[in-house]
Amino acid sequence: MKEKDNSKKIITIPNVLSLFRLILAVVFLVVYLQVKDQKGYYIAFGILVLSAITDVIDGKIARHFHMVSDFGKILDPFADKLTQGFVMLALVSRYPAMVIEVGIFVMKEAYMSFMELKVISTTGKNNGALWFGKLNTVILYGTSMILILFYNIPVVLANILIGVCCISILFCFYKYHREFLRILAEHAKNKEQ
Numbered sequence: 648m649k650e651k652d653n654s655k656k657i658i659t660i661p662n663v664l665s666l667f668r669l670i671l672a673v674v675f676l677v678v679y680l681q682v683k684d685q686k687g688y689y690i691a692f693g694i695l696v697l698s699a700i701t702d703v704i705d706g707k708i709a710r711h712f713h714m715v716s717d718f719g720k721i722l723d724p725f726a727d728k729l730t731q732g733f734v735m736l737a738l739v740s741r742y743p744a745m746v747i748e749v750g751i752f753v754m755k756e757a758y759m760s761f762m763e764l765k766v767i768s769t770t771g772k773n774n775g776a777l778w779f780g781k782l783n784t785v786i787l788y789g790t791s792m793i794l795i796l797f798y799n800i801p802v803v804l805a806n807i808l809i810g811v812c813c814i815s816i817l818f819c820f821y822k823y824h825r826e827f828l829r830i831l832a833e834h835a836k837n838k839e840q
Contacts, residue, residue, distance in 0.1 A: 664705035783819040
């Protein structure tokens with residue numbers, strides 16, 4: 648039996664889950680910024696856990712049921728970045744050092760967006776996330792969950808966790824930079840042949 652090509656589809660289960668994550672990102676931000684007690688932090692934490700679960704599930708469904716789509720390759724990382732950005736912005740209200748993480752994150756994402764567009768326009772391919780991008784996502788989600796769940800964490804420990812996130816973002820930035828250059832150089836070399 649011939650496998651169905653879903654690469655051009657927009658409405659797929661994984662894409663609906665990614666859209667749901669976009670909604671959860673906004674809900675998280677609103678809930679976190681209005682937290683008044685311990686219960687509020689737990690609700691914000693629960694929203695973030697739900698977002699992380701749907702992120703894992705949408706990828707598994709996309710691969711297992713051959714629902715990987717070009718739209719999903721854009722939507723899924725966008726939902727990740729929006730969620731991460733909103734979580735960082737929310738945490739700035741409690742942890743001032745988070746401003747540094749936000750700055751590095753914005754710089755990395757701006758560069759990556761530019762380079763991804765360049766790679767797509769040059770090669771016609773969207774390569775998707777690589778292992779270091781996924782690792783960075785896990786680190787950002789994990790530390791954010793710790794900072795939300797253990798909201799009375801000592802400032803020194805919070806700053807260490809924020810520092811780990813900054814190092815992770817910078818590592819990811821470096822690795823993607825190298826990967827973009829490799830892809831563009833390989834494409835140029837293939838064109839010459």
